[in-house]
Amino acid sequence: MENFFGLLKQEMFYGERFDHFYQLEQANQNYIIFYNNERIKSIFKGLSTKKFR
Template structure:
């Protein structure tokens, strides 16, 4: 469902993610080709979901946390 104009709360998680992506992956680097950027972003998203540890998730990556939550 599309949000009404001026309802930005639903965008907050993605805005936050892109901010983190820019800080952690791309800050201050030279521009690269579209293909290179696409592959770097795909690698980053994999790393973010499978390896990046989050304090809010009890020191687990999002995938580890989801797996543990679904098993309990």
């Protein structure tokens, strides 16, 4: 969990500003979808988890 939240802050929050809670909530949901389906992971030889399965 610590690794995930570290990546979340590094990849999504750095340099961003959210004016409303709704924007932050939507950005979190989009990041989780990206993280689970599209983000390339070296452990899977350059594939996303979705393509690896």
